[in-house]
Amino acid sequence: MPVHPEVENAIKGFLLDQEKMAEVVERMTKEMKMGLAKDTHPRAVIKCFVSYVQDLPTGKERGKCLALDLGGSNFRVLLVVLNGEAGVDIQSKSYVFPSTLMTGTADELFDFIAASLGDFCIENGLENESLPLGFTFSFPCQQKGINKGTLVSWTKGFNVPGVVGKNVVELLQQAIERRGEVRINIVAILNDTVGTLMSCAYHNRNCRIGLIVGTGTNACYVEKTVNAECFENYQTSPKQSMIINCEWGAFGDNGVLEFARTSYDKIVDKVTPNPGRQTFEKCISGMYMGEIVRLIVVEMIAKGVMFHGETSQKIQNRWAFQSAYLSDVESDAVGEYRHTNKVIRDMGFMGNNEADKINLRRICEAVSSRSAKLCACGLVTLINKMNINEVVVGIDGSVYRYHPKYHDMLTMYMKQLLKPGVKFELTVSEDGSGKGAALVAATAAQSK
């Protein structure tokens, strides 16, 4: 049964061909260079922040650290013991993160984090130890050192006034001291992509890129220190490499990505707390994909093309179509509709027929394949920039983990874009904000 022509027409804008993908790579390459270079950095859109992480793991690290993870789908506190070659032990606890904190006050946010940390330490009998802590804070931060990070902007639905422009390490340290429950020293702040890279590199010496495709998206990679011009010691540092936190989600905020965007993207952008920001991220990540699909479905209903033109209460609600639904719909084999039926029921549609399911699947596929294409463009940009012939990419995030085709799509599109002979491996990286954060914190604690 064919997809309805109106649906084909609506999704046209999502079908990036090879030529457009090559154009994305070219534009992104230019923007990344601007971020890295000192004189263009202030006006660059892809900031390429220096992470101050210069040592990739050896696998022999030792130490006991705490880690905190804020900015993904869970808020977690972790205790990590690095036992040299004997491996890593992790204990962790997820705390329910009230969504009101995402838009509350800075004190509420940091007091909550400090309280959870206190609770975790007391529960694990750590209150009298003075442990180093690695803070995985997954928002764009301008770093001035391994434990100094100034928030540049909020993303992913967070909008807590009074934090942008401040050193978040200081805000957290003050909150910990206000409570006075535990003695903790925040020795490192890191982006989740950096934790992901480190955690993958711990097992895999060829890992050079950390990628997140979850609620948000971003990547980091290993650059030569001499190219990291925004690092004050870039010419004199004895260490060869520096991990660069690209913050690629902001790509396109200056308009260079318009040719890959659609009218639906523009509607989604307008209803976010950060309109005009994170353009690339809004085309790729889990926070937005479901909403894009919802907007197309609503339009198809209004045109009488889907669900007999009969809407449901649920589908009219902003953000009601979760990105996990794309994974569900696309996990059905062609011609089977077990998961699709459930999604359709969840969305409150009574009457539907096979054509509706085929159309819905086509819409989901268009949105998720564009996401994978753009992500592939980003990875290819980084691989070309590093100019290497073999690389492992450590990946985390709900979209990559749970979308049934994402890994295969990424692989396919990357192959289409990479120079012949370049080999790559995409692998799930476990425990970036645990193991990865501890690897960074352990090194930072030693060099104090």
Ligand code: BGC
């Ligand atoms: C943030 C990044 C983060 C990414 C994935 C983006 O919204 O700006 O710092 O790495 O989400 O969590």
